Amino acid sequence: MSPASSGQIALLQSVVDVARAIFGAQAASILLHEHGAAELTFAAVSGEGSSTLVGRRIPLTTGVAGWVFATRQPLAIEDVSSDPRFAGDVASSTGYVPKGIMAAPLLNEDRALGVISVLDRPRRVEFSLIEMDLLGAFARLAAQALELAATARAASGPVARLQESLDALEGPRRAAATRLVEALGDVLEEL
């Protein structure tokens, strides 16, 4: 996908803030993938790393996020600190080495958009599968937010251009163009 807009980023930030709160986790993040790139980019981070990680790119081969992105399958690792290579995405930037990571892909109809990760949630074995479902729901929320924002941006394009053109006109031409647009609006409402 194309780089996320500020509106999309705000939505994603809300998602990771809520996810972090619900899971009681040390951190939560969303990494996005640009079509054709061999990297993931931190688009929103809550908790540890929130001030330094946004905008940082990591290779797809780094850590759990790459696994999840490549296989399209949610995954939880419980002692990732024993293999620091797998926590390298966060650890290299913040010095914070997570112990446990749970991650799920952001999927739309046709491809993977990125990955949502939750770091160091309190470990409760009996809730593992419920947590995986819940993270899947957050992933779906994030993917839908991205889709909606992209759709809204695409839809607003022609309208915004029309408004700019109207604003650039003066005098009788502007008045005539405004009447034309209003008439067009009447026709569309009658359809």
Add this chain to the structure above:
Amino acid sequence: MTELPAYGLGYDDEAPRVPSAWPQAVSREWAWGGSAGEGVAVCLVDSGVRGDHPLVGGVDRAVTVTLDDDGEPHVRDDETGDVSGHGTACAGIVRAIAPAARITSVRVLEADLSGGGTQLLAGLGWALEQGYEVVNLSLSTTRRAVAQTLHELADTAYFARTLLVACANNRLVDSYPWKFSSVVSVASHAGTDPMEYFYNPDPPVEFLARGVDVDVAWPSGGTMRATGNSFAAPHIAAICALILAKHPELTPFQVKGVLFETASNVVRETP
């Protein structure tokens, strides 16, 4: 019917009891007692497999799918091993349950972990041509254009006696091939017994196997405790290898029936 969580069978959940009307029980002893998977090939279509990992104990053959300048796929022998560790983790599970099975690897992910539907389709197609008895797919695709051909391959496998075992994704996710009826789709249960599996009467997930806190083979040489349906599927793939080693005449349809009959929650109700 008890409602199952979308991702699998939870810690405190009881699998719904499913009555069987079949007149004679198929026992686990009959199904796979004494079998180690001799003579059966389990093919992992994944990120590659590190054959020298002690929990994997060797790979019979490893290939990869590469694309030429025109985007055409080619299958060639592969000495890369595993580009992420995912396939090795799955292979270790198969080896633990079916130690005598032949493990083969088709790597469909590039070294940078990119990999498209073309590689997946070509890799799976190649595996079917080899006539492997069991193919494990602990991955899925959301691409509809790929899904159509994938569906045809899954049906071809079903009738050609290659059992495709695919891990499920979240119920809300439209991904493939696990949603096809010609594959054995697997999600996780929260238990710790690798030989415990449940039949799910509420498809598209058909079976539930161990997938929580599995100590999987890790690229660094040791193990890592991991949770995911990716690790449930190879449990069932390996159990299918045990069944087929003992009963090579069984078709995929019949193996599904044997899995049903031997599932921990299927009970025979005597009249």
